Amino acid sequence: MNPQWNDRAVLSGRGLVKRYGAQFALAGVDIEVQPGEAVAIVGPSGSGKTSLLHVLGGIIKAEEGEISLAGQRIDQLSEKGRSELRRSEFGFVFQQGMLVAELTAEENVALPMLLGGTPRKRALEAAREWLNRLGLRGCEGSRPGELSGGQAQRVAIARSLTHRPKVIFADEPTGSLDTRTGKETMDALLVAAADAGASVLIVTHDRELADSLPRTVTIRDGRIVSGLVVA
Numbered sequence: 001m002n003p004q005w006n007d008r009a010v011l012s013g014r015g016l017v018k019r020y021g022a023q024f025a026l027a028g029v030d031i032e033v034q035p036g037e038a039v040a041i042v043g044p045s046g047s048g049k050t051s052l053l054h055v056l057g058g059i060i061k062a063e064e065g066e067i068s069l070a071g072q073r074i075d076q077l078s079e080k081g082r083s084e085l086r087r088s089e090f091g092f093v094f095q096q097g098m099l100v101a102e103l104t105a106e107e108n109v110a111l112p113m114l115l116g117g118t119p120r121k122r123a124l125e126a127a128r129e130w131l132n133r134l135g136l137r138g139c140e141g142s143r144p145g146e147l148s149g150g151q152a153q154r155v156a157i158a159r160s161l162t163h164r165p166k167v168i169f170a171d172e173p174t175g176s177l178d179t180r181t182g183k184e185t186m187d188a189l190l191v192a193a194a195d196a197g198a199s200v201l202i203v204t205h206d207r208e209l210a211d212s213l214p215r216t217v218t219i220r221d222g223r224i225v226s227g228l229v230v231a
């Protein structure tokens with residue numbers, strides 16, 4: 001391991017480069033996330049925010065650079081290894097909850113656990129507990145089409161946390177909600193993540209939301225221009 005890396009960081013990226021043809025989505029990004037830390041990632045449209053989230057979360061591979069999770073290199077994992085990592089160590093919340101329409105709220109939340117081999121009864125119990133923590137008691141049997149936008153995002157948040165991931169990656173998680181519901185949903189995400197001891201990386205266009213987090217990283221043209229250092 002590079003001796004300059006901070007042992008405390010739960011997630012580190014060094015020299016990350018991601019290209020699409022001649023276009024640099026990431027042009028050499030260094031970033032460190034501490035355990036339990038909540039970090040906003042802001043920047044103009046097309047600056048590389050989603051690319052950074054996807055590279056760090058193992059959804060896509062960078063062409064260059066090193067990524068480390070709790071001190072272990074993860075950037076050289078195979079597709080299968082990255083898929084297992086995403087399922088066991090990371091949680092994801094997207095702008096549209098991406099819930100499975102045919103499944104109930106509790107089945108949606110239980111899904112990552114079921115895929116990870118947890119017995120159905122135990123997975124559903126844990127799912128109900130998380131739904132309860134996110135203020136969704138009574139919605140366990142509802143399907144996504146029967147939920148409001150804010151409720152659906154809370155289900156997605158519960159789903160991202162049930163397997164106790166080290167890091168949650170959230171891409172515009174409140175982008176499709178009205179301001180008040182967005183703020184309530186964001187608060188719910190931050191409280192639940194803190195409860196679970198997970199770090200959170202949140203891509204957002206919402207300045208107010210970003211300012212409410214302890215640390216904001218600004219990215220421009222694929223490079224971090226501020227917020228590199230932990231406050």
Ligand SMILES: Nc1ncnc2c1ncn2[C@@H]1O[C@H](COP(=O)(O)OP(=O)(O)OP(=O)(O)O)[C@@H](O)[C@H]1O
Nearest residue numbers: 020023024025043044045046047048049050051052
């Ligand atoms: N799949 C892709 N194919 C080609 N180019 C891409 C692809 N994904 C991203 N890019 C390009 O990479 C650059 C960074 O895109 P990215 O989506 O990471 O930015 P962003 O900051 O998340 O943008 P936005 O705020 O609009 O979502 C942009 O120039 C974009 O056009």
